[in-house]
Amino acid sequence: MRTDPSILHVDLDAFFAAVEQRDKPSLRGKAVVVGGIGLRGVVSTASYEARKYGVRSAMSTAEARSRCPHAAYLGPRFDVYREASQAVMAQMRALSPLVEPLSLDEAFVDLSASGLSGLTVEDVAAIANDLKAAIKEASGGLTASVGAGTSKLIAKIASDLDKPDGVVVVPAGTEAEFLAPMQVTVIPGVGPATAQRLSMAGVRTVADLQQLGQDELIRQVGTAHGSSLHRLAVAADDRPVVSDRETKSVSVEDTFETDILDRSLLTAIGDRMAHRVSERLQKAQLSGRTVTVKTRMHDFTTHTRSSTLAGPTDDPRVIARVARRLLDDSDVSGGIRLLGVGVSSLADWIQDDLFTESEAEEVPLELVDLPERPRERLAGYYPGQDVVHTSYGEGWVWGSGRGLVTVRFETASTPAGPVRTFAIDDPALSRLERTIPAEPEPDEPVVQEPALSALEESGAEAD
DNA sequence: TCTGGGGTCCTAGGACCC
DNA sequence: TCTGGGGTCCTAGGACCC
Numbered sequence: 001m002r003t004d005p006s007i008l009h010v011d012l013d014a015f016f017a018a019v020e021q022r023d024k025p026s027l028r029g030k031a032v033v034v035g036g037i038g039l040r041g042v043v044s045t046a047s048y049e050a051r052k053y054g055v056r057s058a059m060s061t062a063e064a065r066s067r068c069p070h071a072a073y074l075g076p077r078f079d080v081y082r083e084a085s086q087a088v089m090a091q092m093r094a095l096s097p098l099v100e101p102l103s104l105d106e107a108f109v110d111l112s113a114s115g116l117s118g119l120t121v122e123d124v125a126a127i128a129n130d131l132k133a134a135i136k137e138a139s140g141g142l143t144a145s146v147g148a149g150t151s152k153l154i155a156k157i158a159s160d161l162d163k164p165d166g167v168v169v170v171p172a173g174t175e176a177e178f179l180a181p182m183q184v185t186v187i188p189g190v191g192p193a194t195a196q197r198l199s200m201a202g203v204r205t206v207a208d209l210q211q212l213g214q215d216e217l218i219r220q221v222g223t224a225h226g227s228s229l230h231r232l233a234v235a236a237d238d239r240p241v242v243s244d245r246e247t248k249s250v251s252v253e254d255t256f257e258t259d260i261l262d263r264s265l266l267t268a269i270g271d272r273m274a275h276r277v278s279e280r281l282q283k284a285q286l287s288g289r290t291v292t293v294k295t296r297m298h299d300f301t302t303h304t305r306s307s308t309l310a311g312p313t314d315d316p317r318v319i320a321r322v323a324r325r326l327l328d329d330s331d332v333s334g335g336i337r338l339l340g341v342g343v344s345s346l347a348d349w350i351q352d353d354l355f356t357e358s359e360a361e362e363v364p365l366e367l368v369d370l371p372e373r374p375r376e377r378l379a380g381y382y383p384g385q386d387v388v389h390t391s392y393g394e395g396w397v398w399g400s401g402r403g404l405v406t407v408r409f410e411t412a413s414t415p416a417g418p419v420r421t422f423a424i425d426d427p428a429l430s431r432l433e434r435t436i437p438a439e440p441e442p443d444e445p446v447v448q449e450p451a452l453s454a455l456e457e458s459g460a461e462a463d
Numbered sequence: 464t465c466t467g468g469g470g471t472c473c474t475a476g477g478a479c480c481c
Numbered sequence: 482t483c484t485g486g487g488g489t490c491c492t493a494g495g496a497c498c499c
Contacts, residue, residue: 035467042467044499057499062464103470103499189472191497224473225496245471253468290491300466304493340468 002150004119005169006111007241008128009147009155010092010135013164015105017047019084020074022140031055031071033064039257040337044076048164081105084139091134095127100241108152110241121169124148128167150175151237157186175235180207187232194221194229209233246346247286251294252276253340259298261335270327273341274320281343287312288343291319293326296338305329312347319343 012018016034021027031050035043041061053068061073085104092099098113111119111127119127128146135144147158149170157179158168170178184190184198184206197220203209209217210233218226231237252273260266270293281287292306305326313319323341 038467039464040467042465044467058466060465060467063466066464106499189497193496222474248471249469251469255467292492302494306492308491338467342469 005124005148007155008109009159011145011159012105013143016045033071034074037073037075087138088135098241108241124169153237182206249344251342255338259335259337270323271320274323275316278316281314286346287314289345291322292342294340295330298335
């Protein structure tokens with residue numbers, strides 16, 4: 001074990017919402033909720049102003065709206081978050097070469113890898129404060145909370161204790177007593193199911209867990225989980241900070257606004273998902289052997305079907321063909337609320353597979369991305385047809401007998417101001433593009449404009 | 464007004480092999 | 482009359498994380 005608190009856990013405060021407030025001054029100091037804004041959306045991040053009303057991550061957006069109707073509800077802008085994240089991670093890498101990102105808004109930093117040793121609590125607190133200042137400067141004002149300790153576990157828990165914009169350093173040697181009074185759920189990996197089982201064994205705090213024998217713990221929660229939990233409870237955590245972890249799987253999934261029963265439509269959507277997975281594999285120079293199709297039924301039960309090929313592939317036609325077969329084997333009666341396609345058993349090489357090459361058929365696809373009022377817009381272009389789904393700026397039209405049509409919007413800056421390119425991929429029309437003036441960027445998007453009513457209208461239109 | 468999307472890791476059973 | 486026994490691969494599901 002280390003003798004100084006040289007592992008930092010850095011956690012950006014309300015990250016997605018904070019980026020939106022940074023970019024739109026009118027949202028500063030206001031309730032902002034970022035997440036899915038459709039009928040089945042959930043909250044990704046709520047600003048601290050929105051949290052006062054009980055809005056939380058993973059809550060359905062519908063519930064968030066009822067708790068906090070006046071908040072600004074925004075769809076996520078991942079490209080912008082990625083950019084901000086990179087600027088923040090660069091500041092950490094300037095401090096130490098050993099940085100382990102956990103997500104866009106979180107990372108561990110191992111100070112011992114930069115040659116520092118014998119750090120006191122005061123040393124580490126000063127380093128953490130300097131890092132916070134550097135992050136704020138580099139990111140245009142974002143704040144972070146930092147925890148520090150002799151292990152990942154302690155650093156991670158500490159970063160949560162003084163949010164937002166705080167620093168907590170746990171002195172070496174005090175770890176077990178630091179953890180003892182806390183609820184078991186502070187330990188990462190202890191979710192609702194484990195907490196429930198532990199509770200039935202009379203375990204609620206980490207102190208309770210420290211008392212429980214390892215054998216009993218393993219009986220309750222299984223071998224791997226039990227033994228790792230036993231170690232974490234007594235703060236015996238020697239997991240190293242690891243800077244580059246290999247990707248294990250790549251997947252795409254989508255929850256539909258209304259359940260889909262039509263098998264041929266699901267097949268078309270699955271084909272498109274296979275193509276998106278393939279694009280992402282190719283971009284990352286990866287390929288994989290196992291194709292998985294995921295379906296979620298109307299009652300939320302979830303099923304997976306997978307099939308493993310002889311060799312790895314990144315070919316969209318191969319992935320689509322296997323996915324089709326797996327989907328054909330899936331029960332779709334009663335309706336599907338979610339469909340997903342994924343590839344795992346990844347390799348960084350590709351087998352030339354003549355067999356699959358020759359057998360794969362070209363899959364016709366058409367898709368489109370949309371602006372703020374996608375459904376109305378699409379319905380205008382395709383009167384009388386069924387706009388089946390819109391999400392994250394993409395919309396699908398179905399029922400024309402020409403396959404799945406997709407529409408995509410892109411905003412470009414020109415000297416005359418922003419314009420949007422509206423591109424429809426429609427097999428019957430070949431490709432169709434229009435340029436339209438951009439709608440003004442709504443600076444006060446939500447407060448005046450009850451997005452809920454717009455959604456309800458568009459929902460009615462679709463049905 | 465239930466319940467996203469992208470992941471990771473683990474378990475358990477059956478097939479198959481030596 | 483019982484019924485090897487370990488190892489690997491594959492599939493399906495579940496818990497959990499941000």
